[in-house]
Amino acid sequence: MTKQNFLKGTIILIIAGMITRFLGFINRIVVARVMGEEGIGLYNMALPTLFLMYTISQIGLPIAISKRVAEADAKGDTNKIKQILIISLSITISLSLVSSVLMYLIIPYIATNLLTDSRVYYPMLAIIPIIPISAVAAVIRGYFQGRQNMKPQSFAQVIEQIVRIAFIIILVQIFAPYGLEYAAAAAMIAVIIGEAVSLFYMLHMFQIKKRIKLRKNAFQYIRTGRNTLNQLMSIALPSTASRMVSSVANFLEPILVTQSLAIAGFQTVVATKMYGALTGYAIPLLFLPTFITHSLAVALVPNISEAEARSHKKLIHYRIHQAVRLSFASGAIATVILTLFADAILMYMYGTTNASLFLKIMAPCFLFMYIQFPLNAALQALDLAKQAMWNNIVATVIKFVVLISLTTNPQFGIYGAAIAMCAGVMLGTIFHLVTLFRHIKFVIPYLMIFKMITLVGLTFWLGWLLIRLFSFQMDHIIQFIIILIVLLLCYILFLFSLKFISKDELKQLRRK
Structure with a gap:
């Protein structure tokens, strides 16, 4: 094998x-x-x-x-x-x-x-x-x-x-x-x-x-195999319940949004267009980096499970830290690009800038979602699937409460739904972190949090500077590509300088 x-x-x-x-x-x-x-x-x-x-x-x-x-x-x-x-x-x-x-x-x-x-x-x-x-x-x-x-x-x-x-x-x-x-x-x-x-x-x-x-x-x-069946079901059933809750939430969300907008006084056609801009334009872009974080989550489950079977507690903490660090690194650059170039990206892809404000509001909050994937995987690998399920359920319920409260207010309108989605993502991640701390005393060190803020801050500042230097306009797609290339190259340097990627990890890729 x-x-x-x-x-x-x-x-x-x-x-x-x-x-x-x-x-x-x-x-x-x-x-x-x-x-x-x-x-x-x-x-x-x-x-x-x-x-x-x-x-x-x-x-x-x-x-x-x-x-x-x-x-x-x-x-x-x-x-x-x-x-x-x-x-x-x-x-x-x-x-x-x-x-x-x-x-x-x-x-x-x-x-x-x-x-x-x-x-x-x-x-x-x-x-x-x-x-x-x-x-x-x-x-x-x-x-x-x-x-x-x-x-x-x-x-x-x-x-x-x-x-x-x-x-x-x-x-x-x-x-x-x-x-x-x-x-x-x-x-x-x-x-x-x-x-x-x-x-x-x-x-x-x-x-x-x-x-x-x-x-x-x-x-x-x-x-x-009764014992084996029970061991499988202890993870499988909560995971299925989480997915079913997600399916039900996805079913209810458009109903709640459109009904809330109707209460706020928005016409049906207008409400449909607003929800379409949010879910059709903004959300797919925000989910783009998730194939990386999902890959990390899939690989994390057997690694932590093996470490737990061997009672390697330090390795469990190291693997979770590593997955969180790499997930954040993959999501941070997407967050900066989507925030700074929201109008340009939307115009190039969809021919409209209607969802621009959604991206600018939601992109920073979705950094929490990118690290939520490996945290959820870690909970499942540690036989805490039931706790992960309840974390997701509570976060979803709070999201819907915020959604109804804000979206029914004409001053917020559809942006209330965007804020609610952000709240759900952030709370789900925080709940997972709390659960990991309670069971294995896992925490993200203050130094790592400082490095995360520094990485996003430096990248955002560099992107803003490049926009000014090039006097970037939306209709200049060549400028956009050049800025992205420069920004990505500098971002890689930031990753190594702040040790988001270490030399030891590069050596691991060469090892058989």
Whole structure:
């Protein structure tokens, strides 16, 4: 089994994340060109159901598997790893089959009554085969993460996107003459083929790398696996609950915002445009750096789990500090750029500057979100998934209270929703820090906090100075690129000067 250290594993995941995001962007362009707005509408109507099926069939097991496999691997307990895999596969396959049958039965009602467009029936029907495929893939992915081998899932992500794009181009053109509903269904089938090829690749790598035979005495492992099941569920269930809370919150948020704006006296069309500018323009830009912080979080779970199994308390603290430091470093430059160049970026990307003030208000606050990912992962790795779940629930409730209180006030309007989102992000991060302090006495040192403030301050000052030196105007995109290059180069120097990246960490990347 090829095992990577924390930094190597993170770098592999980051590179795969970058490539996947780029390919995903190409995928959206292809879908838009071959299906048109109405076809995309049918396709996107079916997507939330797909995501819900992912959540139900996986029930948070990838993280639980990653942690428990890492612990067993640290102790050299191969039988435990086999039991984890057999029980996890039994759960996910059973749930996926039940979900598939249930989905088949309720699709006609959802398509006709809830989504009010019977044509959605075909793309939703096409989703069903993906449920068991994604369920098995989740288990294999969690296994590789637990063994701290990030290459199989990283290659699988890239392969999946390439296959998906190729088959969307082929299948949509074949089925489009029969109607948009068939074209949307064909796009879903392309997703299934991509997932299936990705799964076959991971199964092939599992076959090559494995040290265990799953089919041998499988029922015996299931019968004696109550303790293992409880260990998996102690992480999986709170993680699933957090995701379900997030899904419900995402469902309620637009309702609360539009109703609050109506109380404040804003017309429906105006409220819709305001919410569209916030969620369609500002939020995607604020979430751009998260593929880096997510990669850090994924790599962090097995590393901390292994350290905890070996009772290496200092290593646990070091890994969390390292992940927080690197997450902040990746988010700080994005924060400065989005704050200083909000108008220019929005104009280049969307042809409007309507969301400019949203970015300037929210970007500094979202620095808390970038470090929240590794903190949440650390809590799950330390068997504190239930506490992480409650932190997220309380932060969400407070966010909604702030949202209603401010957005119903005409003086705040839609900016009340932006402030509420900032409050939710900041409180969630603070709650996680408090929980870590209570259980393992983890704190971010004052010196590191000072360095964080200094890094953001220096970068912001340099960016402001470059804008003045170049007399930057929005219509000069070449100037914008030059300023960004200079700013990024200087930012790298700041990172090394303030020791956000150390020489030892660079040596770790070269070590086998």
